[in-house]
Amino acid sequence: METSAIPFAGRSGRQRPGPSNVIPFLAAPRRDGSSSLQLAAALRRLHKAGLRGGFVLVVPMSGDPESGAAHRAVTWWSRLCDRIRERTRLRVALMDVSEGAGMASSVADETLRRAYMIDEVTPAERSALIELSRGVCTAHPHLLAEARATAVSAVRPDELDAALRNGTLSGLFAHPITASLPIPA
Numbered sequence: 001m002e003t004s005a006i007p008f009a010g011r012s013g014r015q016r017p018g019p020s021n022v023i024p025f026l027a028a029p030r031r032d033g034s035s036s037l038q039l040a041a042a043l044r045r046l047h048k049a050g051l052r053g054g055f056v057l058v059v060p061m062s063g064d065p066e067s068g069a070a071h072r073a074v075t076w077w078s079r080l081c082d083r084i085r086e087r088t089r090l091r092v093a094l095m096d097v098s099e100g101a102g103m104a105s106s107v108a109d110e111t112l113r114r115a116y117m118i119d120e121v122t123p124a125e126r127s128a129l130i131e132l133s134r135g136v137c138t139a140h141p142h143l144l145a146e147a148r149a150t151a152v153s154a155v156r157p158d159e160l161d162a163a164l165r166n167g168t169l170s171g172l173f174a175h176p177i178t179a180s181l182p183i184p185a
Helices: 036-048 068-087 123-138 157-166
Strands: 002-005 020-024 054-061 091-098 104-106 116-119
Touching: none
Parallel strands: 020 054, 054 091
Antiparallel strands: 002 116, 091 104, 104 116
């Protein structure tokens, strides 16, 4: 997986080390189950790309990326990332997983000021990231088997939306990070 990145900096301007979390969107279609090795490999790739102490919002997109609907979805997710960054100390990357594509790429528009651009994700890694995202999002016991290894809290998309509307996003992510897979394979 090749990466290029604009680093996320904390208030002090320095990057803080820490674990990666994956917070999802539920719209991904169900894939064949990913093995624990594939899930671990996908998370370790994110570590190696430098995304630590933050969240990856995995956004399954469908249809023509130039369409108005796709642009509105990108704008909504970009604003969500901005709100999370404004209201919490978390660093956020937004990753598009297009339907039928064998790779994930960053989603960026004018409202997304900082992003990790993660390219050439293998189909197995893509599937693993979506699987982990669904597990974190739905709290499904089988899908959460590997999410538990990283101590990621289950958050549903409607909870994210309600927290944004009610101004309680900080409370939702009060203690999001507690453990991590080791970085080395």
